[in-house]
Amino acid sequence: MTAGYDDCATARWVAEPPKRAGRSDFERDRARVLHCAGLRRLSAKTQVVAPGSADFPRTRLTHSLECAQIGRELGQEIGCDPDLVDAACLAHDIGHSPFGHNGESALNELAISFGGFEGNAQSLRLLTRLEPKVPGAGLNLTRATLDATLKYPWFGGPGVKFGAYADDAEVFHWIRDGAPGQRSCLEAQVMDWADDVAYSVHDMEDGFHAGLITFKTLKSPTERAELSRTTLAYCGSDVTPGELTEILDDLLALEIWPASYDGGPAAAAALKNLTSELIGRFCVAAQQATLATALDTTPPASGTPLSHASPIGHSLTRYAANLIVPRRQRLECALLKGITARYVMARAGAAQAQARERELLAELAHAVERGAPGTLDPLFRPAWEQAGSGAAQRRVVIDQVASLTDTSAIAWHHRLCAP
Numbered sequence: 001m002t003a004g005y006d007d008c009a010t011a012r013w014v015a016e017p018p019k020r021a022g023r024s025d026f027e028r029d030r031a032r033v034l035h036c037a038g039l040r041r042l043s044a045k046t047q048v049v050a051p052g053s054a055d056f057p058r059t060r061l062t063h064s065l066e067c068a069q070i071g072r073e074l075g076q077e078i079g080c081d082p083d084l085v086d087a088a089c090l091a092h093d094i095g096h097s098p099f100g101h102n103g104e105s106a107l108n109e110l111a112i113s114f115g116g117f118e119g120n121a122q123s124l125r126l127l128t129r130l131e132p133k134v135p136g137a138g139l140n141l142t143r144a145t146l147d148a149t150l151k152y153p154w155f156g157g158p159g160v161k162f163g164a165y166a167d168d169a170e171v172f173h174w175i176r177d178g179a180p181g182q183r184s185c186l187e188a189q190v191m192d193w194a195d196d197v198a199y200s201v202h203d204m205e206d207g208f209h210a211g212l213i214t215f216k217t218l219k220s221p222t223e224r225a226e227l228s229r230t231t232l233a234y235c236g237s238d239v240t241p242g243e244l245t246e247i248l249d250d251l252l253a254l255e256i257w258p259a260s261y262d263g264g265p266a267a268a269a270a271l272k273n274l275t276s277e278l279i280g281r282f283c284v285a286a287q288q289a290t291l292a293t294a295l296d297t298t299p300p301a302s303g304t305p306l307s308h309a310s311p312i313g314h315s316l317t318r319y320a321a322n323l324i325v326p327r328r329q330r331l332e333c334a335l336l337k338g339i340t341a342r343y344v345m346a347r348a349g350a351a352q353a354q355a356r357e358r359e360l361l362a363e364l365a366h367a368v369e370r371g372a373p374g375t376l377d378p379l380f381r382p383a384w385e386q387a388g389s390g391a392a393q394r395r396v397v398i399d400q401v402a403s404l405t406d407t408s409a410i411a412w413h414h415r416l417c418a419p
Contacts (some may be wrong), residue, residue, distance in 0.1 A: 002026060002081055004317035008178070009144035013128065013171055014137040026083040029145040033087050036131050036139060038094040039064070044405035045096060060093050060100075063199055067092065071194030074283045078290050078323075079315035080187050087141070088148035088191045095122030097402045098409040099357040106358035110365050111398050114391035115165045120152055122402055124164050128171045130399060132379065137171075144318065146175045148187035151195075153179070167395065179319070186316055189323035197282045200336035201275050207344040208261050208271055215260055217343070224248050231338030239331065247328065248335050278336070282329050289324035290316070360413050361401060367416040369397045375416060376400050 002010065002024050010025040019028065033039060042060035068089035075085035096119040097103035107117035127138050127146060134140035147153075152163040153176060164172040179185070184192070207213035217223050228244035235244070256277040258270035294316055372393070373381040380400045387393040404412060 004079065004315055005081065005084075005144055009318065010142050012137070012140050012142055013174060014134050014140050016134070016140065024081075024083065025142050026081050026087065026145060029139075029141045030083045030087040030090065032133060032139045032141065033090045033094070033127075036094075036133070038126050038131055038403070039090060041403065041405050042093060042096070044407050045098060045100065060096060063202065064090050064093050066202060067191070067194045067198040070198055070279060070283060071191050074194060074287060075187060075190045077287045078186075078190070078294075078321075080190060080317055081144075084142075084145050084148055085187050085190050085194075087145050088187055089194055091123060091127060091149050092151065092191055092195055093119065093123065095119050095124070095126050095402065097122070098361065098404050098406045099354070102354040102357055103361055103409075106361040107365070107398055107402060109358075110362060111394070114394060115167065116156055117398055117402065118156060118162055118165075120150075120161060120163045121156065121165050121168070122399075123149060124172065125168055125399070128168065130379075130403075143175055143177075144185070144187070146171075147179065147185050147318075148191055150175070150184060150188055151192050153184055153188075154182050165395075167392075183319070183322075185318050186321055186323060187318070193282075193286055193323055193325055196333050196337075197279055200333045200340070201278045201282075203340040203344065204336050205271060205275050207340055209263070210344070213339060213343045215258065218252060218339070224252075227335065227338050227342055230342045231335050233341070234334040234337045235331065244331060244335060247331050251332050251335065282325075282333055285329040286323055286325045289326050290321060293324045294321045361409065363417050364409060364413045365397055365401050367413075368400055369394065371416065372397065377403075 005026075023031075039061065042064055043062075045060040068086045071089040072082045072086040076082040097107050097117070099106075101119075104117060104119050111117045124146070127141060127149065129136075129138050131138045150163045152161045154162055155164055155166060155169070155172075156162040204213065218227075224245055225241070228241040228248060231244050232239070232241065254277075256274050258267060258274060261267045261271055368375045373384045376384055376396070377400060380396055383399070384393055384396045387396060401409070
């Protein structure tokens with residue numbers, strides 16, 4: 001048994017025969033995620049810009065690898081099992097569709113009458129059902145690792161993100177057995193913050209490298225005011241543009257920012273140092289605040305399940321604590337997202353390209369459904385044949401289309417939708 005995690009935490013949905021000694025349950029989980037096809041496909045799925053458009057920008061796979069490195073170190077510092085957090089971070093985007101969040105929106109429209117589509121819920125579906133490792137159980141990861149992937153541990157509803165479809169209720173309830181309401185476990189909170197840190201910092205770095213973001217622009221008072229307004233979309237209702245502008249001014253005044261960026265070796269090194277310093281700033285703030293809060297907290301009440309408690313101090317797991325991220329660092333992180341949203345995601349021509357991507361996925365889904373089961377990969381045909389309703393068959397179609405990469409979706413569309 002791994003320290004801080006009892007037999008409940010290390011249980012698997014389907015019992016497996018004993019494995020060779022020398023690896024922990026969570027090391028096995030990490031290996032299963034690392035070797036699965038769903039993770040490999042992320043190499044050709046959009047992060048911010050389309051894969052193949054340039055060599056430098058992140059893909060969903062490189063983002064997931066960077067998220068895992070950040071989460072592993074942060075989790076280890078506060079007492080979480082590093083392999084468990086690593087596995088959850090690697091898996092957190094595994095269910096995302098072609099064309100990033102734009103593709104997610106298109107598939108949600110297609111699936112709205114039978115539960116919608118949500119990348120986080122699709123990740124759970126892959127890990128527990130679709131990835132071929134243990135029949136009927138996907139990768140058959142431990143309860144604690146699956147729980148750590150649940151950023152949104154609840155079912156869907158109008159206009160909200162969610163972590164599970166109604167079809168997957170049985171395994172979802174097994175994962176959440178004994179969990180306190182809709183609270184995410186500590187490892188999931190670490191994964192969530194590592195995700196925010198990774199993409200806020202690295203997507204901004206990609207924007208500088210592409211010339212879409214410039215330090216000259218960021219120094220403009222007018223632009224900083226606009227950035228604050230853009231960033232409100234990433235914040236709660238308790239923040240004002242004035243507060244964001246003040247925090248942005250303070251953040252940009254730090255000595256870690258290069259004076260300019262021209263793509264040369266010195267500028268590239270300075271930009272890389274900026275990303276390192278920002279990641280450290282965000283993670284150290286969360287680590288210190290979490291440990292300080294935990295040390296001031298009384299131990300869990302008697303009767304708390306062992307897997308939901310650990311000694312107060314420098315060994316925190318599952319439900320013994322929450323990750324505490326200071327408000328200032330949360331808003332600084334949101335401002336970095338606002339920079340990318342304003343200068344990269346809203347770049348000229350992006351809206352037209354995204355509209356075409358959504359149209360392509362809709363046409364492809366209809367073509368796959370018309371020709372099913374022959375148009376499905378062999379992996380999905382049994383599910384189609386066993387489906388008890390039209391809605392269940394259409395969910396299989398969504399599973400198929402969601403599994404594709406940007407490039408394979410285009411190729412499938414060319415093959416199935418050619419005039």
